[in-house]
Amino acid sequence: xxxxxxxxxxxxxxxxxxxxxxxxxxxxxxxxxxxxxxxxxxxxxxxxxxxxxxxxxxxxxxxxxxxxxxxxxxxxxxxxxxxxxxxxxxxxxxxxxxxxxxxxxxxxxxxxxxxxxxxxxxxxxxxxxxxxxxxxxxxxxxxxxxxxxxxxxxxxxxxxxxxxxxxxxxxxxxxxxxxxxxxxxxxxxxxxxxxxxxxxxxxxxxxxxxxxxxxxxxxxxxxxxxxxxxxxxxxxxxxxxxxxxxxxxxxxxxxxxxxxxxxxxxxxxxxxxxxxxxxxxxxxxxxxxxxxxxxxxxxxxxxxxxxxxxxxxxxxxxxxxxxxxxxxxxxxxxxxxxxxxxxxxxxxxxxxxxxxxxxxxxxxxxxxxxxxxxxxxxxxxxxxxxxxxxxxxxxxxxxxxxxxxxxxxxxxxxxxxxxxxxxxxxxxxxxxxxxxxxxxxxxxxxxxxxxxxxxxxxxxxxxxxxxxxxxxxxxxxxxxxxxxxxxxxxxxxxxxxxxxxxxxxxxxxxxxxxxxxxxxxxxxxxxxxxxxxxxxxxxxxxxxxxxxxxxxxxxxxxxxxxxxxxxxxxxxxxxxxxxxxxxxxx
Amino acid sequence: xxxxxxxxxxxxxxxxxxxxxxxxxxxxxxxxxxxxxxxxxxxxxxxxxxxxxxxxxxxxxxxxxxxxxxxxxxxxxxxxxxxxxxxxxxxxxxxxxxxxxxxxxxxxxxxxxxxxxxxxxxxxxxxxxxxxxxxxxxxxxxxxxxxxxxxxxxxxxxxxxxxxxxxxxxxxxxxxxxxxxxxxxxxxxxxxxxxxxxxxxxxxxxxxxxxxxxxxxxxxxxxxxxxxxxxxxxxxxxxxxxxxxxxxxxxxxxxxxxxxxxxxxxxxxxxxxxxxxxxxxxxxxxxxxxxxxxx
Numbered sequence: 001x002x003x004x005x006x007x008x009x010x011x012x013x014x015x016x017x018x019x020x021x022x023x024x025x026x027x028x029x030x031x032x033x034x035x036x037x038x039x040x041x042x043x044x045x046x047x048x049x050x051x052x053x054x055x056x057x058x059x060x061x062x063x064x065x066x067x068x069x070x071x072x073x074x075x076x077x078x079x080x081x082x083x084x085x086x087x088x089x090x091x092x093x094x095x096x097x098x099x100x101x102x103x104x105x106x107x108x109x110x111x112x113x114x115x116x117x118x119x120x121x122x123x124x125x126x127x128x129x130x131x132x133x134x135x136x137x138x139x140x141x142x143x144x145x146x147x148x149x150x151x152x153x154x155x156x157x158x159x160x161x162x163x164x165x166x167x168x169x170x171x172x173x174x175x176x177x178x179x180x181x182x183x184x185x186x187x188x189x190x191x192x193x194x195x196x197x198x199x200x201x202x203x204x205x206x207x208x209x210x211x212x213x214x215x216x217x218x219x220x221x222x223x224x225x226x227x228x229x230x231x232x233x234x235x236x237x238x239x240x241x242x243x244x245x246x247x248x249x250x251x252x253x254x255x256x257x258x259x260x261x262x263x264x265x266x267x268x269x270x271x272x273x274x275x276x277x278x279x280x281x282x283x284x285x286x287x288x289x290x291x292x293x294x295x296x297x298x299x300x301x302x303x304x305x306x307x308x309x310x311x312x313x314x315x316x317x318x319x320x321x322x323x324x325x326x327x328x329x330x331x332x333x334x335x336x337x338x339x340x341x342x343x344x345x346x347x348x349x350x351x352x353x354x355x356x357x358x359x360x361x362x363x364x365x366x367x368x369x370x371x372x373x374x375x376x377x378x379x380x381x382x383x384x385x386x387x388x389x390x391x392x393x394x395x396x397x398x399x400x401x402x403x404x405x406x407x408x409x410x411x412x413x414x415x416x417x418x419x420x421x422x423x424x425x426x427x428x429x430x431x432x433x434x435x436x437x438x439x440x441x442x443x444x445x446x447x448x449x450x451x452x453x454x455x456x457x458x459x460x461x462x463x464x465x466x467x468x469x470x471x472x473x474x475x476x477x478x479x480x481x482x483x484x485x486x487x488x489x490x491x492x493x494x495x496x497x498x499x500x501x502x503x504x505x506x507x508x509x510x511x512x513x514x515x516x517x518x519x520x521x522x523x524x525x526x527x528x529x530x531x532x533x534x535x536x537x538x539x540x541x542x543x544x545x546x547x548x549x550x551x552x553x554x555x556x557x558x559x560x561x562x563x564x565x566x567x568x569x570x571x572x573x574x575x576x577x578x579x580x581x582x583x584x585x586x
Numbered sequence: 587x588x589x590x591x592x593x594x595x596x597x598x599x600x601x602x603x604x605x606x607x608x609x610x611x612x613x614x615x616x617x618x619x620x621x622x623x624x625x626x627x628x629x630x631x632x633x634x635x636x637x638x639x640x641x642x643x644x645x646x647x648x649x650x651x652x653x654x655x656x657x658x659x660x661x662x663x664x665x666x667x668x669x670x671x672x673x674x675x676x677x678x679x680x681x682x683x684x685x686x687x688x689x690x691x692x693x694x695x696x697x698x699x700x701x702x703x704x705x706x707x708x709x710x711x712x713x714x715x716x717x718x719x720x721x722x723x724x725x726x727x728x729x730x731x732x733x734x735x736x737x738x739x740x741x742x743x744x745x746x747x748x749x750x751x752x753x754x755x756x757x758x759x760x761x762x763x764x765x766x767x768x769x770x771x772x773x774x775x776x777x778x779x780x781x782x783x784x785x786x787x788x789x790x791x792x793x794x795x796x797x798x799x800x801x802x803x804x805x806x807x808x809x810x811x812x813x814x815x816x817x818x819x820x821x822x823x824x825x826x827x828x829x830x831x832x833x834x835x836x837x838x839x840x841x842x843x844x845x846x847x848x849x850x851x852x853x854x855x856x857x858x859x860x861x862x863x864x865x866x867x868x869x870x871x872x873x874x875x876x877x878x879x880x881x
Binding site: 051052053054055056057059060093094095096097098111112118122126129130133134137180181274277278281282285286289291292293294295296297299300301302305307308309310311312313314315316317320407408409410411413414417418419420421422 | 702749750752753756757760761764765766767768769770772773774775776777778779781782823826827830832833834835836837838840841842843844845846847848849850851853854855857858859861862863865866867868
């Protein structure tokens with residue numbers, strides 16, 4: 001390797017004098033001399049991020065987490081994590097003199113006696129709701145666009161763990177005020193623990209430091225809520241973002257966008273401003289919600305008392321779907337050797353949610369096992385171009401949504417004048433039937449959209465111009481789409497040929513021996529067929545060529561009209577109309 | 587002894603001589619009536635108001651009852667059973683004036699149609715007619731009377747006593763009522779399409795009567811169970827909730843986490859996605875745009 005020496009000074013007559021640096025420059029140099037960050041920064045400040053609104057959903061989660069950290073620190077200044085009994089003597093009259101825990105009393109103090117305390121409490125709670133909601137829509141975006149494929153499977157797993165941890169963090173958080181509603185939630189959690197066979201009561205006594213409620217659960221939840229889970233969340237969020245930087249961001253296909261580049265603005269100055277600005281927007285929206293919309297009015301619930309419960313006792317939304325499953329589960333129990341197995345609690349709480357989480361975590365691995373696709377992917381797919389994948393997620397969403405709705409069965413009943421029992425019967429069937437129907441409908445819908453794309457690619461778009469032939473027949477004129485659009489639509493892989501994909505396993509190998517068939521191979525073949533069989537294949541170059549040739553021929557037939565009378569384009573925006581008249585020279 | 591016997595015999599003989607006279611029957615009847623009447627006056631429960639006007643009221647009430655209520659409740663309020671063993675209307679002896687005032691006063695009765703629960707409707711009878719109906723039903727058998735305003739008013743309490751009453755009422759409400767009526771009295775669902783109604787608009791008198799008579803699925807909080815003062819405190823708490831400022835902002839229906847979740851998704855996530863679309867709309871282009879076309 002030769003060294004370019006043309007820029008090297010060949011004389012050394014005068015001493016180099018640096019220009020007088022400005023203050024910022026001086027500070028930067030000072031820092032760089034000691035930290036040596038310039039090289040790393042140089043690279044990362046120029047890092048390019050692609051722009052699409054759906055790429056910012058994860059950012060909503062990130063920024064609401066920051067809001068959670070800020071408002072949470074404020075709350076810890078006044079919150080007292082203790083179940084010690086006190087008589088309330090604060091400024092909220094209707095609870096004056098009532099016996100309650102110090103935790104609840106300090107929550108009331110935060111709400112009524114600390115300046116800005118209620119705002120911070122409400123912001124913290126709204127931000128928590130948004131944090132998990134944003135994680136979820138971010139997850140959906142990633143899956144629907146195929147961004148979970150290699151090399152990003154591990155980041156998918158981290159994301160799933162973040163979702164789980166966020167949920168646990170939320171649960172421990174809303175338990176802390178020790179009000180009647182959250183105490184009911186802890187009571188339910190105690191019941192879930194106790195429903196575990198054999199170890200249930202031991203786990204419950206371990207968690208509560210004795211029989212429920214004891215006086216240990218609030219301080220324990222506090223430590224978990226402000227130390228353990230936030231630490232894990234921070235670590236995992238860091239890992240999530242480091243992997244994001246390492247993998248580079250995915251992008252939508254389009255002219256100039258390939259598997260090997262990223263088209264967008266660099267980190268500095270544009271993206272830092274956009275993302276930083278977005279933080280202030282998230283903070284602002286959360287502050288508005290915290291200031292205007294009441295959330296968790298603990299003063300109305302009253303202090304926790306195991307003998308009480310209130311109508312409308314629901315967990316926060318993200319725990320709603322297991323609660324819904326619990327509500328619609330038939331009351332099945334079996335009795336074995338004097339022990340009760342509570343299927344009615346075990347199935348909806350201890351079996352289905354962990355199963356769903358496992359399915360979620362495994363989705364990218366299952367998909368790559370079925371498709372056999374081990375290549376890197378940095379270009380996103382439209383949901384319609386992976387009909388089976390899209391249908392699987394919609395099916396899971398339907399299950400989630402129905403279970404979730406069942407968690408609000410009592411409010412659905414009073415709002416829509418329905419019977420809570422009939423809702424329960426309906427949901428028992430719907431949670432099975434709904435996902436199956438959703439799968440079929442979504443898959444066919446995607447395939448129809450693919451068919452429409454193919455139509456547009458091969459025959460052009462519908463102009464809305466109706467032509468009458470000399471014979472008197474009517475037909476609509478199609479025109480080819482722009483090249484950029486055609487490129488974007490065709491910038492995807494052709495689906496693998498099923499016969500080819502499966503022939504390697506079917507036929508004899510080079511030595512004339514039957515290949516070993518694992519019992520899974522059959523399942524895999526069947527899943528491959530389900531995955532691809534009905535998809536509309538991307539047209540080949542020859543098919544496109546033939547279609548364009550056909551279109552050109554049509555154009556020749558119509559050429560006689562040009563400049564004679566209206567070609568119909570005056571109104572569809574395809575060319576300017578200033579100098580054209582509808583009837584030619586007339 | 588002999589002297590006394592002689593006097594009695596003489597007197598009995600004199601009576602006996604007149605026993606077949608036509609007037610004897612009438613005198614005996616009169617005697618019996620006077621005796622019964624005075625016995626009744628001594629032993630019968632005292633009625634509010636003068637006897638004359640009450641009888642008048644009962645008569646009026648009976649007339650109204652025969653027209654509007656007897657189809658289901660029977661001409662004497664004895665209730666009517668169907669052939670299936672269900673009740674067309676329950677017997678009303680002993681439900682008291684309070685039950686009538688509650689059911690008819692809130693428009694629940696007369697029922698427009700059979701159903702899981704009779705809903706609150708505009709009143710069909712005016713207050714005078716309701717009083718008459720109540721008087722008639724109260725005349726069937728003793729039962730709880732319509733409460734006076736003094737029973738549930740906190741007007742005569744000092745400010746300090748009032749605050750204490752509200753705190754006490756809150757405790758009772760959260761113990762006995764929130765399980766069905768929700769923590770803020772906004773109502774909740776009951777099995778098979780029933781519901782515990784929203785209490786945020788209900789008049790104090792009807793809340794009191796409901797506690798006293800336990801309509802529908804509701805428990806009956808008799809005076810031995812919740813003293814009149816405790817009932818008053820519950821009402822005071824419910825009224826204090828109405829006067830309470832919405833400390834946290836819009837209450838979102840006061841229904842708990844379900845409506846909060848709905849707002850988080852619709853308002854919160856809706857706003858965030860809206861802003862994300864706005865921010866991402868100003869982006870790089872990898873294709874040249876035609877001159878003259880707006881960016």
